[in-house]
Amino acid sequence: MTTTEPKSATQRPRKMALEPKAAPAEQGGTTTAAPIKRESKVDLILGLLKRPEGATIAQLVAATGWLPHTTRAALTGLKKKGHVVTSEKLEGEGRVYRVAVA
Incomplete structure (x- = not known):
């Protein structure tokens, strides 16, 4: 634990906010x-989309807990990633939505 020296006898040593963690081998x-x-x-x-039967928006919403518009946005994101x-x-x-499996 890294601390700094107190300025007076009444102050506690301060702890650093982010202390480096030792690697497991060092410990x-x-x-x-x-x-x-x-x-x-x-x-x-x-x-779900890679299944032969694919998936509906209702199935995707039930699986993720997202709203339908968020689920459709995720489908758009998959398209942008090249799927x-x-x-x-x-x-x-x-x-019914599907993803082509190579």
Whole structure:
């Protein structure tokens, strides 16, 4: 812990806001593998869209908890990242979105 010297006898030593953390090997511990990356909601949407049956906006909203306009914006973001997002209108189901799997 890095502290600065107190200016007088009544002051406490200050703690630095951001202290550098020692690497696990320096602490005497063993090194472990990198932490597993959590799946983001965009990854969840991409997984649903890669299914053969695709996904509707209602299914994507239920899976993410987002509002429909936010979900459609995520689809636009996937398109901008280079994914081929297709949609088709099905009778009784509404619009079904899919991502072409290479």
